Structure formats: structure tokens, C-alpha cells
Amino acid sequence: MKTFFINNQNRQSLLNLMNKSVVALGFFDGVHLGHQKVIKTAVTLAKQKNSQPAVMTFTPHPKEVINKEKVNYLTTLETKKEIFENQGVEVLYLISFDADFAALSPREFAQSYLIDFQIEHVVAGYDFTYGLRGEGNMHTIVSDGDGQYKATKINKVLFQKEKISSTRIRTIIQDGNVDVLPNLLGDFYRTNGIIRAKELLKNETIVYEIEINEQCLLPIQGTYEVMIQTEEKTFQATIHRYCTKENVVYMTPSNPQLIIKENQTIKIKWVKCRSIKRKAASTAVI
DSSP, rough: EEEEEOOTTTTHHGGGGOOEEEEEESOOEEEOOHOOOOHHHHHHHHHHOOEEEEEEEEEEEEEHHHSSSOOOSOOOHHHHHHHHHHOHHHOOEEEOOHHHHHHHOOOHIIIIIIIIIEEEEEEEEOOOOOOOOOOOOTHHHHHTTTTSSSEEEEOOOOOTTEEEOOOHHHHHHTTTTTGTTTTSSSOOEEEEEEEEEEEEEESSEEEEEEEEOOOOOOSSEEEEEEEEESOOOOOEEEEEESSSSTTEEEEEEETTTOOOSOOOOEEEEEEEEEEEOOSSSSSOOO
């Protein structure tokens, strides 16, 4: 997948590299089943039009720029890119969401980032907004581009009669109900981390300290069944999360004979909550 990182300074110089594409538009935090429907529709339309299937997304989260809020992400940028590519996306337009971009009117966005990029068809969710104060939406996106591209609006995707959304997924994670998430994400919730240290306990159990990417949203303090993927293997484990350090968890492999190298990046899939610790301990797992 070819990736273009685009900001106000380099946008003009990249225009001669653009080819016709069908683009899925959105922030796509979590890349949940609603997002995936948007992306799959764009990929299908691109094949029908003999065009490039593309995603246009933004970094950082608009709330960080507009509201000056710290945001814990459901998916890191690297995880998003991996999912996009697996969905058949060939081009990623990664737009720097800064003060200049936030100030664009809806028509300026359509001209500078859709028409100039040779977008021939836009696909987005029914609630997608763009431009200054979010004044542009799926009812105005074609007229803002003077009809130079088409647009497809994707309706809400439901689970148990309720809309699948990033907000709903955040609530589920924060409540610890991670086993529900494959119904909304299409897979278990995933975070990345680095194994920083290990300790041999008195009962001969090895506990690994894992530093989670600080941008990631973590479940409530408690004990979880997880799947761990390292550079060399995939295995089942138990994770204990305490609040002594907000982005640190403690992992014990299900196989006590398994030895894991320190200082390597791992992927964690949160499978099931065993117990929730309402009042977090003041010390590490012992």
C-alpha cells in the first residue's frame, strides 16, 4: 500500500503523483465493522471503475487540535494501515489535521483534497462531516465539489439493534467487556506494547512487565485472558492490569516453560475478562 503523508506545505508538490481513485473518507478509529463496510464499498467500486481503491484519513485526532484534548486511540496508525491493506486498499492519503486544515471551508476541502487529488468517487458514513466547524456532510459533499465526483453514503451498521460506533466500543473496553468486541470490530481488541522486564516469583512463575503504547485505550483494571503475538510465536497468556502505572500491565504465559525475549514489540489481543479490580492495588502483581 502506497502512503502519502500530506500537509499544507507539501500538498501542491504531490499533486502530480496522484491518480484517479475511489476513496473511503473518515478517521476510522477502531476500524470497526461500520468503517469496514465503508472501506469494502470503496474497494468494490474501485474495481468496477478500474480505479485505485484508497483511504483518506487524518492524524492526529481532530479533538486534539480543535478541543486540545488528549485522546486514547482504539487503533494506532500502524494498526490502521495493516487493516486497510488487508481490506484491499492500495493507496493511503494521510492528512495532517492541523490548524490550517481545520480552518478550511467545506468547499476548500473538496477542491484541495478531492478534486485536486483526482478523486472520482467518495464513500463515507452517513454521519461524516468535514470543513470548518464540520459544516460539510454527505448531503453537501457532491455540490461542494461542483459535481466533479460521485458519492456513496453508508448507513449505520447495527449490533443488537444499536449502532456500532467508536464511542460505544470505548465504553465496552472501559467496562472490561472485551469478549463482546469481535461482534463490533470483526476481531478481538488489540493493543501494542513492549516487554520491558521480567521477574521470577517465589512459585517459579515468570511475570513480564509490558509497557503499552501510551496512545492506546486500555480496559479497566483487572485480569484478562489474552493472545500474545511476538516476533517469533503466538501464545495464550494472562494479563493483570493495575493502576500503579497507567500504561503498564503484567503478563504471565499460560505455558510456564515459555521464555520471552525482553525489549521486543508485541501485539496483544484482549480475549476475555476474568475479573475486574474496582479498587486497584498499590503494588505490582506478586
